[in-house]
Amino acid sequence: MSQPHPLFPVTLASHWHDPSRSQLTHSLLDWLLDSASLTARLKKHCTHFSVELLGQKVEACSAAEATAEICAGEQVLVREVLLHCDQVPQVFARSLLPLSSLTGEEQHLANLGTQSLGQVLFSSPLLTRKKIHIASFDKQSSVGQLSQYLQLAVGQPLWGRRSTFMLGDKPLVVAEVFLPQAFAYQQTPLSVNAGINHAE
Numbered sequence: 001m002s003q004p005h006p007l008f009p010v011t012l013a014s015h016w017h018d019p020s021r022s023q024l025t026h027s028l029l030d031w032l033l034d035s036a037s038l039t040a041r042l043k044k045h046c047t048h049f050s051v052e053l054l055g056q057k058v059e060a061c062s063a064a065e066a067t068a069e070i071c072a073g074e075q076v077l078v079r080e081v082l083l084h085c086d087q088v089p090q091v092f093a094r095s096l097l098p099l100s101s102l103t104g105e106e107q108h109l110a111n112l113g114t115q116s117l118g119q120v121l122f123s124s125p126l127l128t129r130k131k132i133h134i135a136s137f138d139k140q141s142s143v144g145q146l147s148q149y150l151q152l153a154v155g156q157p158l159w160g161r162r163s164t165f166m167l168g169d170k171p172l173v174v175a176e177v178f179l180p181q182a183f184a185y186q187q188t189p190l191s192v193n194a195g196i197n198h199a200e
């Protein structure tokens with residue numbers, strides 16, 4: 001692997017919470033709660049999609065990032081990437097891949113490089129996804145600092161989502177944060193006829 005990015009590991013400390021009572025726009029919630037592949041959705045919005053690997057390393061899962069499926073102290077491969085659409089950074093993603101999940105058919109997930117993790121995950125018939133939780137990140141957060149390093153002005157809180165994927169009985173956790181210029185913050189234009197009463 002080439003040298004890690006100077007900001008790696010960016011990390012993601014946050015209070016992930018149930019999205020049920022969030023007061024966000026429909027458009028942003030639609031992106032945050034979409035259980036399908038984010039890679040596939042971004043590809044529909046751009047000509048050139050790419051994954052930039054910021055870095056990856058093995059470490060003990062922190063108590064703050066532990067989940068019901070991944071225990072604190074468990075050895076995980078941390079993978080951080082940027083997803084770009086037509087050279088615009090759309091998403092920062094931090095994934096935790098337990099070494100105990102990187103066995104058998106799943107060993108290759110340890111060496112994805114710039115191949116999209118989602119592209120591989122969503123091609124598996126064994127894939128299931130648990131509930132999506134969301135969180136916001138301000139300018140001072142690690143991902144806010146990353147945005148400013150990328151010369152992306154952080155004019156409003158950034159929003160992200162986290163969920164556990166299961167490949168059969170093998171868990172992995174994926175957290176994604178929409179960066180300032182992401183499509184997720186662009187209001188979906190209403191259709192021209194939306195809400196206009198037409199005389200019969």
Ligand SMILES: C=C(O[C@@H]1C=C(C(=O)O)C=C[C@H]1O)C(=O)O
Binds near residue numbers: 040095119121174176
């Ligand atoms: C889970 C997906 O994979 C995407 C690609 C990732 C990667 O390559 O590390 C990480 C998270 C996602 O943004 C997806 O496309 O839905």
